[in-house]
Amino acid sequence: MSSKRHLRWAAVPVGAATAVALAGCTPQEQHGFLPGFTEDGQPATNHTDMVGALWVNSWIVLLIVGVITWGLMLWAGIAYRRRKGQTGLPVQMRYNMPIEIFYTIVPLILVAGFFTFTARDQEALETQYEDPDVSIIATGKQWAWDFEYLGTEADGSDSVWTMGVQVEADENGNRVESELPTLVLPVNKTVKLQLESRDVIHSFWIIDFLYKKDMYIGHENYWSFTPTREGSYAGKCAELCGEYHSMMLFNVEVVSEAEYEEYLASLEALGQTGPIQDEYDRLQNPPGVGAPAAKEEETH
Incomplete structure (x- = not known):
């Protein structure tokens, strides 16, 4: 053969x-x-x-x-290896x-x-959605995240929001990730994120979504997508932004539309309505000192 x-x-x-x-x-x-x-x-x-x-x-x-x-x-x-008995250079x-x-x-x-x-x-x-089902402003700041869920009013009076703090450590030095800022999204609904920074350059990265975008002070960036699977996802800042950059984490919860609407209603019930004001530009709570609200309660 x-x-x-x-x-x-x-x-x-x-x-x-x-x-x-x-x-x-x-x-x-x-x-x-x-x-x-x-x-x-x-x-x-x-x-x-x-x-x-x-x-x-x-x-x-x-x-x-x-x-x-x-x-x-x-x-x-x-x-073209050199054979036994060959000398000199091969033909060039x-x-x-x-x-x-x-x-x-x-x-x-x-x-x-x-x-x-x-x-x-x-x-x-x-390619950005022109008329998304959900519009959210995600703001990066040293070293946490704020999320403002926009309504239909031009002045933002019907918006609701959450303010986050960077990850804190427990008495054993382990990160308490349950207290991280959480971005809630409805499944199978078009989402448009407006990405902003309050101080330095940050980068908004939801790991499982396989995409990230930078955030600049004085410049708005946008990211449009549709979550297609309910679940919990990890997010973080992907741009070195200062001393506690590694603690600038957040969670993402993709839920049903009913659960999403229920979450927005809970924020409204807490009085977290309207646009986030300028006095929250800086976090001012390094790890170990607690959230700003906790410090205010201690002083009263």
């Missing part, structure tokens, strides 16, 4: 084994072990699948290029136009391809 026929027969089990291995991948493995997907593959937002696909497909292309490159290097190292080959054209065109195609798909997905991610 010829060597070519041997190769053909060898390719059959190799191909079958590869197909079986790929079919057995879990949703997490199929999405490159990225967060934001459950065991059944359900994404956290309407954009999560797209970001995951860009990540995975980019790595597949890079792996193919890497395998070809490593194979050529190995082949050249074996085929220069100005091989076909090879030089190949090495120029292929990288250009790769770069153009990566740019095209990245620009396409970025355009979708950066």
